[in-house]
Amino acid sequence: MRIKSLSRYFLTGLSALCVLCSVGCGGTSFQKKPAIPDDRQPIPEPKTQHINIAADIIAKQFADQLEQSLDLSRQLRNLTGKRKQAYNIDSFGEVPNSSWFTNRNAHERLSVDEVRRGPDTETGPPATGTWTVIRAKTEGVTPGFHIEDSRGEKYVMKFDPKGYSELATGAELVGTKLFHAAGYNVPENYLVWFDPSVLKIGSNVEITDKEGRQRLMQTSDLQEILERIEKQSDGRIRAVASRYVRGKLKGPFYYIGTRDDDPNDFIPHQHRRELRGLRVMAAWLNHFDTKANNTLDVYDPAGFIKHYLIDFGSTLGSQGDEPMPPYIGYEESVDIHEILKSTASLGMFVEPWEKVGGITYPAIGHYRSYDFKPERYKFILPNPAFELMTHRDGYWGAKMVMSFSDEQIRAAVSTAQYSNPEAAEYLIRTIIERRDIIGQYWFEKMPPLDFFAVEPLENKDVISFRDLAIDWGVGDPEKRAYRYVLQSGSHVFASGEVDVANLAVHLPSISDFEQNKQKDYLHLQVFAKTSQNGAWSQAVHAFMEPDKVSGQFRLAGVQREE
Structure with a gap:
């Protein structure tokens, strides 16, 4: 079948790139990624997949954890900080549209009416x-x-x-409304x-x-x-x-493996960036229950399997049948670490969540920002995709969360038609505060230099970029600085600094590049100095190539160091 041959070609090429990446992915090596085959091709109707919820819980909580602890290669990657990168990304680190995800708000901001409408027809x-x-x-x-x-x-x-x-x-x-605007089905x-x-x-x-x-x-x-x-x-x-x-x-999907009866499903789910990065958005909205039974596979009328997230009644401050208990997000359903800590202290240690008071707004439940730490957020059960999240996956998820404006969040909350305006305002404020906490954490860990673009300026090309921490209000422009090196191999065309008011670098002429190039790509490294510690960040790399038709440079890819 053509789908299988395409997927085999893609995964073979990807494996080769992963080997190269392990050698120098944080440095200057660059190779375009193969195009990801479209997973929305017509296929024969698959069977319905059933999940034994109890067995799945036991597997995630105990059996899978034991298996992972005995996986020496995985443990070595965790210790060295070199986890496997997501498979389904393009040369810019982005996720193409697929049966899983459609780029929406982080790609091009939706209007408040579009957010309010969501998927409704x-x-x-x-x-x-x-x-x-x-x-x-x-x-x-x-x-x-x-x-x-x-x-x-x-x-x-x-x-x-x-x-x-x-x-x-x-x-x-x-x-x-928010999960749809982000891009999920x-x-x-x-x-x-x-x-x-x-x-x-x-x-x-x-x-x-x-x-x-x-x-x-x-x-x-x-x-x-x-x-x-x-x-x-x-x-x-x-x-x-x-x-x-x-x-x-056709039943739920797992956050690991693939469906045997779906030829389009050739990327293991735990290696999909939109599922790994979902960890950041789920923590934002307190979507603690990301088990398989809150997902759904549907054989679309167009003849392919479409993958849905469902059941958001247990998010924010709601647990569906009651307000969210204060410990949600801070402990797993069976949290060995917390059990040992409590035992060692003879029960004397008091968790911060145990000091949380009563519910102010019954329509909202327990949903707060003052003790929210996205890097420590715990889900009710271990999630195989979340556990493999790299910093690049986390940055992608944080960019998705930070793309939501205050007005868009207000529009999403308005659809709930809360009868108490104070309750609605509290929810809006808390969602915004948790959004900004996520941005502050992830944009410090990974420099948020993004949206690189080559454009003409005064008869010369420039490459411009944006600092998302400044654009989205979680960075101090007075304390930001940017350093760059523009080169091809060891030949440096330009270097220096730019300021927040003019995030652009002039490019050499095509003829100058062709005469002096040592590699096929013109390579821009950009470093940012942030307000948190005053140190220079790791580099963000942008690669350009000459376009012989237009006579200008075009962007070929972007890489981020971890």
């Missing part, structure tokens, strides 16, 4: 007419059901826990209010009762579900109607 189920219950869940802590509206559209209905109006539905809506989620009288039970709807027996759903079962759901003072119910994704559901 309609307005949700009409409040009038009949909503037919076609599937229901009565067991567990989060009861719910699926409906078909009067137009034949189907939705998963999601609700707030009793006593916490707007908590889970608000988190679901805000998370949906998410369902269309609509905020609705409805009178329970519009509901009717469809024919042959089965449920599992308290005794574990399967039987037809009755009116009393529906009433039992409604009794466990938060209602408005007028008797209506606030809910999120999650529209059925177009296509055929």
Whole structure:
């Protein structure tokens, strides 16, 4: 099959590049990466993939950790700081559009209306007419059901826990808008209010009762579900109607390995930058539960598998069925390190999260910024992709988070329609503060020099760039400085410093380059001096090549040192 041969060619070429990269990826060697095959090619319909949640939890918490500890090559890479780099990146360190991710806000900032609209293509189920219950869940802590509206559209209905109006539905809506704007595939989620009288039970709807027996759903079962759901003072119910994704559901995806029955799925998931970098965005929005069962593979009508993130009702300050406990983000579900620390101190050591007070806003829950440290954020279970995140992956994720303006965040929060303006303002402020903490951490660790571009200026080419810490308000322009070297091999065309007001370097003429070049590429190294410690950063490398058609230089790639 052509897809398999293309993927084999790509991975072979990539392996060769990885060998070169291990020798000199932090230095001046550069080779264009092979084009990544488009993973949206039509394929035969795959089978549905089922996940045993309990077995997956045990594997992630214990078996996988033991296996990794015995992987000597992995441990050596961790100790030397030379982890495997992501496979699915281009010559600029970016992720091409794919069945997993579409470059949006960090690539070109969306309007506030686009953020507010998110993935939505309609307005949700009409409040009038009949909503037919076609599937229901009565067991567990989060009861719910699926409906078909009067137009034949189907939705998963999601609700707030009793006593916490707007908590889970608000988190679901805000998370949906922000993850979509970042570039991830998410369902269309609509905020609705409805009178329970519009509901009717469809024919042959089965449920599992308290005794574990399967039987037809009755009116009393529906009433039992409604009794466990938060209602408005007028008797209506606030809910999120999650529209059925177009296509055929094929189960969750794992954050490791590939699907055997999908020829397009040739890059191991743990080596995809958009899944590694998701760690940064998930920490930002307190998306602590990034297990496989919060993902979804769909056989798209166009004939390929499309990969979704789903269920954002357990983000921000919501745990879905209750407010987020204060320890979330600070301890794993079974955290050996924390258990040993508590045991060694005879229980005397008090974690900072244990000092957190009560909930100020029931619609928001526990979501704070004052003790947020992105580098220490812990998820409920180890995530194979997150554990392999490199500094380059982290920078990519931080750039995605920092691309959101205050106005865009405000637009996303507005879709939750919180009834208490103070609660909404608190959430907006906290999201912004956590965003800036992420930027301050990652932009200090990796110099945020980006968006390199070759452009004409006064009959000569210049290469310009941006300092994202300055652009996005987490750096002090008074304390920034930039040093550069422009060379080809050992031949230096120019060197010096530029200031924050003019981040551009003049390039030699094509003829001068051709006469003096020692390598195929014109190579710019840029170093930044930051306000944090006054030291020069590692270099960011931009490579250019002559374009014989235009007679100008063109950008060929960008590399970042770790």
